Amino acid sequence: MPLVELEIEQRRRSLGGGLEVGRVLPFARRRMVGPFVFFDHMGPIDLAPGTHHGLDVRPHPHIGLSTITYLFAGEVMHRDSIGSEQAIRPSEVNWMTAGRGITHSERFERAQRVGDHLHGIQAWVALPVGDEEAEPSFTHHEGADLPQWSSDGVHGQLIAGEAYGLRAGARTHSPLFYAHLDLEAGASAEIPAGHAERAVYVATGSVELGDRTVAAGRMAVVAGHASRLRALERSTVMVLGGAPLGERFLYWNFVSSSKDRLIQAASDWKAGRMALPPADHEEFIPLPDDPLPSPTPM
Template sequence: MIEMVIEQRRRGLGGGLDVGRVLPFAQRRMVGPFVFFDHMGPLDVAAGVGRNLDVRPHPHIGLSTVTYLFSGEIMHRDSVGSQQAIRPQEVNWMTAGSGITHSERFEKARAVGDHLHGIQAWVALPVDDEETLPSFSHHAGSDLPQWREAGVAGQLIAGSAYGLTAGVRTHSPLFYAHLDLATGAIAEVPSGHAERAIYVATGSIEVDDQRHAAGRMLVLGPDVSRIKALEHATVMVLGGEPVGERYLYWNFVSSSKERLKQAAADWKAGRMKLPDFDNVEFIPLPDSPVAP
């Protein structure tokens, strides 16, 4: 049984970059520890595009950001000294903990043009880890196990599923994987997790004899065990154990509303360090920075 269907809501981030906002949703704030899920693009970018496409330095607390690309390239810089480009089928995993700032620049697109398409998710940290030291890790190759079987090409992004474990350090039990399905292919959905969902990034699939097209997240009941591609499809499967209620305020996530207010005050007052290699500009605190 499908418990809920969430349609993406298009949001403009400025500079011509649109995203499909999926989580948080009014009737479903989280799936396992996943508290935010954006579908970036797809967007063709011509060489020479302005810097207003970039995501300038901004802060986070209480979460890990997970960037994963189907195509394109993004340059990441943060306040713990990281400077790392991410490319398709790689993972940038940034744990904000007590506080981190970072930027995301489309430097390759500006130089030679690019086709941008990917997913950014936020994973809420357990209460005991919300104030952990900030960190960043980049993963590719053997860190992200791949498999092929009967028309399904899969890659594990984080956690454990399909008998595999990714090399990404997580703070709570979860799974996150990218499946590429040929027309007619059937893929298993990992079981044994309290909460699970599927996001259709491209193409269309069948679940419980119903067709679901791109841009739709399906929150699954415990009895759903497989999906079928009605055409070539790109699907993200995700879930895990709940970590408890979380509040969002702009880019901040916390189990405490008071902590959110403190983070906002710290950013507004300039008390959060900017990225080491990108510290000339930043995004100001919005007037009403509540996540939609």
């Protein structure tokens, strides 16, 4: 069996206002990796001083998931409907659990003031069925919550879950791991074992997995026996995975094990039944015109 089961190349997607991301998950042939149901590579992009606020991600809703925002460079201001207001900077984590429903915005206020260089990853993890309607929450993590290590040309930081003998501070709802590795050319690193599904995403540089070269902007879903990767040049890599949760349905910013719940969430947003962030409530992203999922037959 090859070490790489599938390679996924990012697809460029516009978020409006000139901001593009590289969408990796979901993918037609691989909707999820463990509980990871969504994976976007933001930037790298240089934002000039006085960047128009139209680049911002205006208030919008989520259900049934946790969002994990992680930056290599830049700054983003988060505000949500439970009153959280928190800037995120490189090597920090904003962890927002939507549960039964939350709204939030992400604004580039530093860029508007003095300019910025933005580069990072936003991932979503689906929640187990029993937690899909949990109370929404938000936590910010830095320092000791995000353990770091350096060895043999590898500098790592654990973002979430357990791996490399370490545990990150964010509360997770299912078994998973998520880590950031910076590797010197020729350095090798373990791909954490003990998880049913795992993947490697190359943000910069290129790595070798078995006899396969994986270039920047590509995710390799690895086989159960794959254990190490080797950097062919200086590289930045995200390793992630965990236990699968079963089928999930997506519509816009909503994730659920139930199509009917997606329809209800869309109706609630369209009717204005989901509160906006108290500190950012003067505008919002409207529901798209995309067709709603078909209801579950009775």
